[in-house]
Amino acid sequence: MTTTPRFTGENPVLKFDKLDVQFRTEFGTVHAVKGITLSVEPGEVMALVGESGSGKSVTATTALGLLPKTARIQGDTRVTDKSIGQLSGRQLRSLRGNRVAMVFQEPMTALNPVITVGEQLTEAMEVHGVAFGRDAWDRAVDLLNAVGIPNAERRAKQFPHELSGGMRQRVVIAMALACDPDVIIADEPTTALDVTVQAEILDLLRSLKDKLNTGILLITHNMGVVADMADNVAVMFKGTIVERGPVEQVLLQPQHPYTKRLLAAVPRLGEGHGQFGVAPNPVEPTAEAALDVRDLVVEYHRAGKKPFRAVDGVSFDVRRGEIVGLVGESGSGKSTIGRALLGLIPSKSGEVRVLDQNLLGLRGHELKSLRKRIGVIFQDPAASLNPRFPIGDVIAEPMSVHKVGNAKEREARVHELLDAVQLPRSVYNRYPHELSGGQRQRVSIARALSLSPDLLVADEPTSALDVSVQASVLAMFTELQREFGFACLFISHDLAVIDSLAHRVVVMQYGKIVEKGTREDVLLHPQEEYTRRLLAAAPVPDPIEQRERREARYELLKELGDEVVELDTRELDYDARGPRTES
Structure with a gap:
């Protein structure tokens, strides 16, 4: 497949040049990002794809200058014409939100629970000198209208817990738009959302980049979201980019074994x-x-x-x-x-x-x-496993509660179950925090099966x-x-x-x-x-099929009398703010 690239990398709003990040820990040095080069242009959605621990979020956090002091950063990270490593703390605070904004994965942790939605929006504008007082409040309401929140004046006076998950994520996007940034980093922006709300948020982000020409760095492990949103894709594995290219090329003709493995693991509706x-x-x-x-x-x-x-x-x-x-x-x-x-x-x-x-x-x-x-497996294994119990005791607990077998028989049963869920028997004496998320979920399944x-x-x-x-x-x-x-x-x-x-x-x-x-x-x-x-x-996870599905969804929504979610740029008056003022 031959594709003519829309984006050449010659005019980036965000660029990582040979970025290398290492963390000093009590157990030694962790090499999180290994000399990657990546750029995002105006109007481009660059998807950074990979699993937990691949270095995606560390890369993105570098652009905001928010890595801890234990991080040793080499290479250059530039937002428009500013090199992050050369900015003072005051200059970084001016840059955040003004030139580069972030949409976080979990909106409840990104929003202040004791301040109303409108106050949080006005705070961002007042800090960056965009608008003050009543003007800032009016603009906050306009932003909420623009991202499709109904009754925006009333919603602006509510607290985050009074809004649904989808509305909270729209508020976070409105905050990201408040100062008209050149680039938005969206870190797993739809992972916590239902499928219909996810589709609406993706529609909103797509409308955002088309109408405002904003660059978006989309961090995700959801290949369906990549197919729906991205222009170009970079696949990260253990701190390095192993494959990159236009979305059709990477998702339909993957070259690297890791990319092929990721795509093969995606469950597909209809198969x-x-x-x-x-x-x-x-x-x-x-x-x-x-x-x-x-x-x-x-x-x-x-x-x-x-x-x-x-x-x-x-x-x-x-x-x-x-x-x-x-x-x-x-x-x-x-x-x-x-x-x-x-x-x-x-x-x-x-x-x-x-x-x-x-x-x-x-x-x-x-x-x-x-x-x-009756056995039960809960959604979050980290919350459902007792952190003070070793894995052997976690799995054996139901047998102990129901007085099934003696200690030796319970131990033998636990070993059988560890084999059944494909975990090494050596985890018997380890604690939940020492295991990965997938391993903890296997422990949860073993515990659920302990009483057959x-x-x-x-x-x-x-x-x-x-x-x-x-x-x-x-x-x-x-x-x-x-x-x-x-x-x-x-x-x-x-x-x-x-x-x-x-x-x-x-x-x-x-x-x-x-x-x-x-x-x-x-x-x-x-x-x-x-x-x-x-x-x-x-x-x-097929960009061509997903494009057809999106059009079919729009037709269905019209048939059912619903509106397609779009960013209403009529609500936004960026020209009124004048030139940027940065310290």
Whole structure:
């Protein structure tokens, strides 16, 4: 494939020239970035791709002058005509936000929780001398309007916790725009978002670079986002750039083995079972139900307010040996159902039969006995594993609680489980913080299987993992399900993951089921509007196909009467601010 480059690197707004970063630690020197050269031009989206630990975020942080004093930096980093290494602290503060801005991965940590959204926007403008007082407030409201936040005047007076995740991310983008920067660094800007909100944020960023000619350095490990957004791609591995080029060339004709491995690990919507070399066993339609949920209602009570109904009359079942995918966006009630099935939160009404026993009617010893037959895998292994327990004790804890076997038998069972989840037995005496994220999730799976459960509830078990780690965990999970034959309720918002392993799919919105059926019926031939929206918003790692999918999504939104998200530059008056003043 031959492509004529739109961007030549001759007029960069951000350039790393032979950047080399090393960190001094108590255990020696860590060589994080190894002499990379990379540039971003006005109007260009350069995607910096790689897994955790590859050096992406360290590279980006260098452009803001925010690396700690333990970092030894060599080479040159330039933002427009300014060399970062030659600037004083005052000059760096003037540069940040003014010439180079950052959109962080998690907006709740990027926003001050005790200051209103409008005040945070005006603060940035007043610090950089863009606008003051009422003018700054009016411009803050204009910025919120520009990024598509409705009722901007009212929203500007609210605190971050009063906004949804998608709105918070829009606020962060508005803050990045406040001083009209030349380049924006977007560090995993959509990782924490639902698929439809992610599509809207990507539309907004695309509109931003097209209309304002802003350069964007996009840091991500999501190949679908790269295909949707990037003009050019640089692939990082262990601190070096191993491949670079136009997005079509890198994603469709990868040359480096690492790039090929990354792309091969991406689950693809529509390809179904067996994507990672192993497919779940087929399930007989006559198989008995391991889980049967009927008219489940869960409510949260708030002081002085009407109860909030998080789950409203939900009914579905999971047969023995079957994986049922429960999908939907944040707030749809997925995780609430999972917690209710585990007895961790009370249910207002309905019936939950687990292995033909009514879970909601059991108490004391009977409930504990039934819970022994249910395993659970949580989303964040770092939060669900006891940091004071070595791995052997973490996995053996359920057996200790339920008084299964003696110490020697429990140790032998733990070793069996470590083999099953493909971890070396040497981790037995190590602690959770000594393992990687993927290894900790394998420990979580081993712990969930320690009592040989008949039913497993998996709540977003791979969402926090890198793509290749996710692929290996999903392959291992499928092999374990084939071997142990447990029924599984797999909760996720990633439709491609569900497509790769589920037998049936249940789609939820606002606490209700909107569609359910076989994987083929729901994911390939959706009937309901909401399911069609979800599927249309899911990106694929093929830039040509993704372009077609994006156009098809726009047509669907028009058909359904929705507006396509765009940056409204009419709300922004950059000419009023005059020339830049930098110390």
